[in-house]
Amino acid sequence: MKVLLFGGFLGAGKTSSILSAAKFLVENNPTAQASNPETPSLVIIENEVGETGIDDKILKAEGLMVRELFSGCICCTLTSELTVTLNELYEAYDPQWVIVEATGMAYPHRIAETIHTYGKGVESLKNIIVADAERWEELTEIVPGLVEGQIAKADLIFLNKIDCMQPETLSEIEKNLHHLNPSAQIYCVSAFRGINSEIWSEAVLGNE
Ligand SMILES: Nc1nc2c(ncn2[C@@H]2O[C@H](COP(=O)(O)OP(=O)(O)O)[C@@H](O)[C@H]2O)c(=O)[nH]1
Ligand SMILES: [Mg+2]
Structure with a gap:
């Protein structure tokens, strides 16, 4: 199982980005579902009720399953529940991909540490932070x-909502992000318009 862990403040565009990622992964994975349509090749774990819903029905036919963990915040009390859920998924289906949407208040790298320590069958994990370009200064x-x-x-880092920003402001934010994290690759995207393949x-x- 490869895990993509999405974080970033509420409204930054995590769910919108996840829907785009899910579409890409499902379309680029023709073999996985063909053998057994009941086995999801991609599972999305949601820990936040946001503006954009994950429409399970649209993607289910394509080998996708959605799990919801809404009873708390996975950065603290529910990190163990997330790990249990991941381990259950691994034992039941061993999906190729698991996408986790953390709440906006979480520090996903802490969740990542727990998954690394206690998660079974996790081949790789990427911590993707969606930054809200429109609200960067405010936040x-x-x-x-x-x-x-x-x-x-x-x-x-996905610097999102570039569709409603001036290029100069964007490059200022990008410099800021690079200063905060010199090693992370930064992608300037608009999840609203679509993130390209x-x-x-x-x-x-x-x-890989
Ligand atoms: N203008 C613009 N709006 C966006 C973009 N991505 C997301 N949104 C909007 O921002 C709001 C929050 O997006 P959502 O994906 O639910 O964010 P989340 O709370 O981080 O999961 C929604 O109204 C989206 O339509 C973008 O690239 N550009
Ligand atoms: Mg969301």
């Missing part, structure tokens, strides 16, 4: 510790 004033802390430990291919299939 770094209101909750600097949280949004900057999430960015600092990301493996990949070249980006997904490099971001999630790269370095």
